[in-house]
Amino acid sequence: MSSEAPLYETLALQLQRRIQAGALLAGARVPSVRSMSQQAGVSIGTVVQAYQQLEAQGVIESRPQSGYYVRATRLPGIAPPRKGAPPRPRSLSRSMLDQVLAVYARDDLVPLHSATPDPGLLPTSRISSVARDLLRRIPDKVNAYAHPPGLLALRQQVAQRLGLAGVEVEPDDVVITAGAMEAITLSLQVLTRPGDAVLVERPTYYGLMQAIEARGLKVVEIANCCDDGPDIELALKALETQPIRAAVLIPSFSNPSGATMPDDARRILVQACARRGVPIIEDDVYGELGFDGRRPVPMKAYEGHAGGVILCGSVSKIMAPGLRIGWAVSARWREELIRAKSFTSCSTPTLSQHVVAEMYAGTNIDRHLRRLRASLAANVGRFHAQIASDWPAGTRVSRPRGGVVLWVQLPPGQDAHVLFERALEHGIGIIPGTLFAASGAYRDCVRLSCAGEWTPRIQTALQRLGQLARE
């Protein structure tokens, strides 16, 4: 099996990126099929396929006798944060949390709340057949404990995969966990004591905020510079002036902002943290989901010999969340992580460990990832188009280059809590922005997941949300 994407998909993605970057504005005419064919050095047929895909995704539209045009889907990006006083440690608020957890427990909602790809976008049937085969071949093994650090065959695959991303690690540096969330929880347990302050970006994943609160920690929030992740200048200042014990960052296709830290920023921040003796917990759970197929180099690649970064990843966004397989990777804190894992959930599901090892070793995962990325990129395009056409003027939307979520800022005066409740009345799940920061910020924001398969049901839900937001 070739590991190359079809040419037309590559072309479609290139064009979509140019549109998203603003190089082709809404209403602009897309180069003709013939001129694009010459420009890109591909066949007419390839260009036609690419344009048809983009049309199906709502990114461009054909006008009879005239050609293709960029649809009026360009929305303003998220407003940059106002510069203000330097950040100070804060405790977290719990408002809305239980309501949102109740949303996750329901299966009757249009799942714009759930940041996990649909089973239809994941290699579900392959996983099932691999699992059935293992259950037939080695039933004793897959039902017994697989004690920490976990199955060697899986740790080897994780190390190899990280090697491809530019991170040199040994299988022995890998501790298998029940998803990335447990990896982060264990890392916090190993690196912090209750009362400590940890540095996070703002907005950041609410699960992270809750894990931080459960540990009795405070947060120092560094506002994101829109699509580039946390403001490095502010982060460096906070490291100098605040008693920070650890940093927890999502540098690649962050949840919820979609932001991705540039390579330089990663290096600078890793080095600054190392100088201050501040370990970094790197949530890398979306790293494989860059729409252009480029895997960002994890921050861990910059840690040097001292080893100040624990990289936390999982297969929940790329294979199956129900497997509960993730990892915490660190030579330096390996023993502590094993001990912490042993005395929280003892060990990670054994069958799942074998399944994931086998999926990496015996399946063309890259081909699957290419398809998944293309689907997610297409969804982002469709969400942009739908929001542009149906939501109130003044709505702003993030422009992620990967991942599974959109961060939407409602026009001034709108209340995301109200939208959340009204959406629920209409059978639609979304996450209000206030969960993603301490102390009530982002009352005007919501997170939408683009991880579902695009269906009329989702399209209608987006239209309905726009209508509710306009009311």
Next chain:
Amino acid sequence: MSSEAPLYETLALQLQRRIQAGALLAGARVPSVRSMSQQAGVSIGTVVQAYQQLEAQGVIESRPQSGYYVRATRLPGIAPPRKGAPPRPRSLSRSMLDQVLAVYARDDLVPLHSATPDPGLLPTSRISSVARDLLRRIPDKVNAYAHPPGLLALRQQVAQRLGLAGVEVEPDDVVITAGAMEAITLSLQVLTRPGDAVLVERPTYYGLMQAIEARGLKVVEIANCCDDGPDIELALKALETQPIRAAVLIPSFSNPSGATMPDDARRILVQACARRGVPIIEDDVYGELGFDGRRPVPMKAYEGHAGGVILCGSVSKIMAPGLRIGWAVSARWREELIRAKSFTSCSTPTLSQHVVAEMYAGTNIDRHLRRLRASLAANVGRFHAQIASDWPAGTRVSRPRGGVVLWVQLPPGQDAHVLFERALEHGIGIIPGTLFAASGAYRDCVRLSCAGEWTPRIQTALQRLGQLARE
């Protein structure tokens, strides 16, 4: 399928209990086949089968022309603790821990360290076929998240099973976790703050001690009265005089002591804790493993309307540890437990939840449990016999009425750390006693697991251990 044990097994167990209780001393003649047949109202053939089983287990021996005799296997029980000063909060020691964790990660040892039944004693092939069927029928479902509190069908089965044990709970009171260890960790997180003191029995499961330490808690240890669990008088005094925030107890077939709290003691302690507002975390993981088939009534049955007990259980000791399925049961702390679970490991493996629900609903679990209990009871008899014949005089051994472990006290002057290290050199895993208490107690004790299938390899390992202990 009948849910009754074969008559000869019941008879064998009755006789074994009489021997263990001291009603028939070592060397005593067992009633003749004919008189036992009349006494018990069963056929001659049934008695012969029962005696043959007990002979195979090393409990009795036949002497030509004379009949059956109780083998010289009665060992002295564990010495009662000396009464001393009332207990005070202590911090925990970590010595030996990493060495023991390394033992768990090895699969080349005779596993006298591992308190989990062999796959051969568990319904492994049935589990595998149930799992394969689910993977074929509902691959989408079993690969997706099953968010807390977890699969309703499983929670219904857990509630029903607890109902049979005398605990009235609703499916909604059940939160599914990654094994009982995670249930306990989450309960500690919900009920305590770092720096608090919790009451535990001594000795108690070292995993519990580590979870307590990881949370930054202190312990107040109540010494066990040999086979009856913690000294109730001391426990009541501690509740009065110490600032205790919660109690963590293993009332049924405790690990490592094998002790089982009498019903009265359970009721008294639950009521005393309720009066003081001290919640109890009840580790019920061995509850189904009583050798006489009697399921002890969990402490939770005595909690009344106030609901002061979180019951923590799992299928790790009765179905398969690799599934990672357990539960924390409490109407009162349900919401807090769901929140804690959501932000540590997010959710519990989905396939595993379906498998266990199906195993309870569609399999004769009681028949399996009867066989498992009989195997474990037989193993305890064999271990007793082997230790009596091969270990140094003065060795004392616990007399558990259920569960999977023996607690062995070496003769005065012996060092269990030395035995642990020498055993490792000979490829045998055991757990030194010091892990089961704060501050270095039990330097003369080891825990042995009886959960393996009885094989010449295990027999030889027990002989070798005796030899090492004599050296």
